[in-house]
Amino acid sequence: MQIRTHIGVSLDGFVAGSDGRPAVLSMRDFIPGQSHGHPEFIAGCDAVVMGRHTFEPALGAPEWPWRGLQVFLLSTRPVPADAPTGVTSAPTASGLLALMRARGSDGDVHLVGGPQTIEAFREIGALERLEVILLPLLLGAGLPLTRRGSELVRLGLDSHRQFPDGSVELAYSLNS
Known part of the structure; x- marks a missing residue:
């Protein structure tokens, strides 16, 4: 099991605009x-993990985006x-990681986001691949991929396309 992200980021580093709307939704033909490459990415995953800020808007979607996948929610509430049945929740990334491992699956886990959840799993050494879709957009403001003051993390480039x-997909290893 690998925990991997696949997230769109504007050229100026934002995953969402000031209005909270994901940057990728500003792409004309998205x-x-x-x-x-989402179909290929998600084909290797049998679960998703996210924080409450990503989870709650999906509850109002016309169709549940993660049908057929085990959903793990990082939340203190x-x-x-x-919510659909089968959502598993824990208040800490380490607690949620233990629940993910206990399920006994070899499939990967798509860390949907957002940045706080990505950071929480990175801090405990559980995020193994950071797959970024660099979008040809300048948002000017919004929600950055990482918070200010985050420690330096060196990444190893595995692939690009x-x-x-x-847009350009850059796939990096964190725990190499």
């Missing part, structure tokens, strides 16, 4: 679940009553 819309 199709959720289809663009930027209980799972909302209107360009998409027709000018």
